[in-house]
Amino acid sequence: xxxxxxxxxxxxxxxxxxxxxxxxxxxxxxxxxxxxxxxxxxxxxxxxxxxxxxxxxxxxxxxxxxxxxxxxxxxxxxxxxxxxxxxxxxxxxxxxxxxxxxxxxxxxxxxxxxxxxxxxxxxxxxxxxxxxxxxxxxxxxxxxxxxxxxxxxxxxxxxxxxxxxxxxxxxxxxxxxxxxxxxxxxxxxxxxxxxxxxxxxxxxxxxxxxxxxxxxxxxxxxxxxxxxxxxxxxxxxxxxxxxxxxxxxxxxxxxxxxxxxxxxxxxxxxxxxxxxxxxxxxxxxxxxxxxxxxxxxxxxxxxxxxxx
Amino acid sequence: xxxxxxxxxxxxxxxxxxxxxxxxxxxxxxxxxxxxxxxxxxxxxxxxxxxxxxxxxxxxxxxxxxxxxxxxxxxxxxxxxxxxxxxxxxxxxxxxxxxxxxxxxxxxxxxxxxxxxxxxxxxxxxxxxxxxxxxxxxxxxxxxxxxxxxxxxxxxxxxxxxxxxxxxxxxxxxxxxxxxxxxxxxxxxxxxxxxxxxxxxxxxxxxxxxxxxxxxxxxxxxxxxxxxxxxxxxxxxxxxxxxxxxxxxxxxxxxxxxxxxxxxxxxxxxxxxxxxxxxxxxxxxxxxxxxxxxxxxxxxxxxxxxxxxx
Numbered sequence: 001x002x003x004x005x006x007x008x009x010x011x012x013x014x015x016x017x018x019x020x021x022x023x024x025x026x027x028x029x030x031x032x033x034x035x036x037x038x039x040x041x042x043x044x045x046x047x048x049x050x051x052x053x054x055x056x057x058x059x060x061x062x063x064x065x066x067x068x069x070x071x072x073x074x075x076x077x078x079x080x081x082x083x084x085x086x087x088x089x090x091x092x093x094x095x096x097x098x099x100x101x102x103x104x105x106x107x108x109x110x111x112x113x114x115x116x117x118x119x120x121x122x123x124x125x126x127x128x129x130x131x132x133x134x135x136x137x138x139x140x141x142x143x144x145x146x147x148x149x150x151x152x153x154x155x156x157x158x159x160x161x162x163x164x165x166x167x168x169x170x171x172x173x174x175x176x177x178x179x180x181x182x183x184x185x186x187x188x189x190x191x192x193x194x195x196x197x198x199x200x201x202x203x204x205x206x207x208x209x210x211x212x213x214x215x216x217x218x219x220x221x222x223x224x225x226x227x228x229x230x231x232x233x234x235x236x237x238x239x240x241x242x243x244x245x246x247x248x249x250x251x252x253x254x255x256x257x258x259x260x261x262x263x264x265x266x267x268x269x270x271x272x273x274x275x276x277x278x279x280x281x282x283x284x285x286x287x288x289x290x291x292x293x294x295x296x297x298x299x300x301x302x303x304x305x306x307x308x
Numbered sequence: 309x310x311x312x313x314x315x316x317x318x319x320x321x322x323x324x325x326x327x328x329x330x331x332x333x334x335x336x337x338x339x340x341x342x343x344x345x346x347x348x349x350x351x352x353x354x355x356x357x358x359x360x361x362x363x364x365x366x367x368x369x370x371x372x373x374x375x376x377x378x379x380x381x382x383x384x385x386x387x388x389x390x391x392x393x394x395x396x397x398x399x400x401x402x403x404x405x406x407x408x409x410x411x412x413x414x415x416x417x418x419x420x421x422x423x424x425x426x427x428x429x430x431x432x433x434x435x436x437x438x439x440x441x442x443x444x445x446x447x448x449x450x451x452x453x454x455x456x457x458x459x460x461x462x463x464x465x466x467x468x469x470x471x472x473x474x475x476x477x478x479x480x481x482x483x484x485x486x487x488x489x490x491x492x493x494x495x496x497x498x499x500x501x502x503x504x505x506x507x508x509x510x511x512x513x514x515x516x517x518x519x520x521x522x523x524x525x526x527x528x529x530x531x532x533x534x535x536x537x538x539x540x541x542x543x544x545x546x547x548x549x550x551x552x553x554x555x556x557x558x559x560x561x562x563x564x565x566x567x568x569x570x571x572x573x574x575x576x577x578x579x580x581x582x583x584x585x586x587x588x589x590x591x592x593x594x595x596x597x598x599x600x601x602x603x604x605x606x607x608x609x610x611x612x613x614x615x616x617x618x
Binding site: 016036038044046047049061062063064065066068069085181209212 | 564565
């Protein structure tokens with residue numbers, strides 16, 4: 001019934017559906033229009049989209065909600081792309097950190113001014129990060145500082161960085177608890193409301209979840225270092241874990257099949273190649289179609305009567 | 309002008325609507341027979357109407373004298389005239405209609421769990437008999453068949469024990485009470501189609517759509533004219549009819565729903581999310597859950613990802 005539908009290639013949009021604080025995108029703010037910039041993603045190392053607003057004072061990250069089979073009706077138009085963009089505030093220190101770490105190795109422990117460190121040929125916009133109000137004021141969280149006259153010099157400190165990240169993790173844990181976000185290993189539906197709320201997540205579950213979340217904003221190496229720093233236990237692979245002794249059957253009897261399935265091995269039960277059916281076809285196949293004829297059957301030529 | 313007042317349906321023609329005559333006192337006091345028939349099963353346009361008609365068994369002959377006959381053998385004017393006669397006999401004849409809007413038919417047949425026309429027909433008939441049972445002393449029910457007669461008769465007998473159910477093909481020409489029901493249904497259907505009030509802003513809508521049957525050239529021409537590439541058709545059209553679907557597929561924009569062909573694994577892959585199956589196969593990456601390349605589940609659960617460009 002369903003006709004073959006072809007996916008036509010996506011065409012670029014010139015409009016987007018965005019959720020952002022008014023203050024983030026308000027062109028009336030001092031500093032003028034916010035601007036979208038591509039900067040180096042500290043986790044992947046590749047370019048990602050960010051937004052600087054109010055004359056580069058504030059940094060935002062851009063995330064997209066994207067799921068198949070969504071489109072927008074915007075005013076009197078249809079937008080094929082059902083993406084929903086979220087523009088949310090972000091600590092610029094995450095984006096500056098990789099440059100500090102790199103120079104920490106390259107400069108072999110020398111103190112350097114920040115504007116000489118935060119440079120990137122591929123993403124030149126990165127120098128604008130230092131314009132954010134928080135940037136220079138928060139560098140001391142991850143570097144040792146020296147002041148010579150009016151100039152400040154910085155040297156990356158792993159130790160300070162890890163304790164800064166620990167605070168981030170702890171704050172994230174608090175936020176996760178406040179929002180009752182499911183952090184356990186088991187999959188739980190957020191739409192399934194239990195009569196009694198479950199508060200059975202251990203602090204370790206929260207820490208591990210928060211660590212994973214923060215790891216989205218730092219390099220893999222730093223993520224591993226942070227994991228150790230948080231003194232989280234090594235995760236054992238599920239392959240090695242044995243079934244719990246409770247679940248094992250306490251019986252010496254040999255296990256026998258209760259039914260003999262070999263009788264199905266005859267030719268009658270030979271496996272037929274599985275037919276591919278869509279969900280719609282499957283459910284359609286189940287319904288009672290007795291007495292219904294396809295419309296086409298009414299228009300096909302009548303079968304000729306055999307002549308005697 | 310028809311005697312039948314369809315305004316309750318016309319005030320919202322997107323849903324199913326029940327229209328009823330008052331129940332005659334005679335039908336409350338005496339054992340009655342009831343006929344069921346439908347009009348507008350095949351057309352791609354307009355509602356399908358189910359009708360019941362009932363009268364005391366003792367007055368069946370009077371009904372015969374009204375010369376009600378299978379509505380298909382009558383002209384529209386003749387049907388109107390016969391409905392007028394039925395209305396004049398309201399002291400012992402009652403009727404009830406269920407008008408199933410084309411929108412109801414479309415959404416039933418095209419919903420995720422398909423609800424086909426036979427099931428919809430059966431349930432509508434059952435609903436109407438149930439309605440009558442609540443006031444009328446029902447003894448006999450006569451139905452024109454939908455699907456195999458025996459199966460349908462069995463089904464109805466089980467639902468209405470104590471009522472004698474007869475399902476016969478061509479019941480509308482065999483039993484006058486079924487003919488009467490078919491006239492009520494057909495009059496309502498004609499009226500609804502003729503005076504269809506379009507919910508859509510079509511301006512001066514062209515109402516020259518012919519019979520509404522898919523093979524009518526006028527109907528086809530109308531369907532071509534009123535096809536909107538994005539929305540398809542006005543609610544007057546049954547979207548679930550293959551005529552309408554074929555035209556929408558070939559001339560409208562492609563609309564993909566998540567129970568279309570490409571489901572499951574492939575869609576999951578393209579979406580960079582995990583399908584259920586992936587939990588049962590060997591992990592693609594190393595065991596380290598912190599390795600990059602895989603988004604943390606806070607984001608993947610929420611279908612959130614970073615963008616490299618807009």
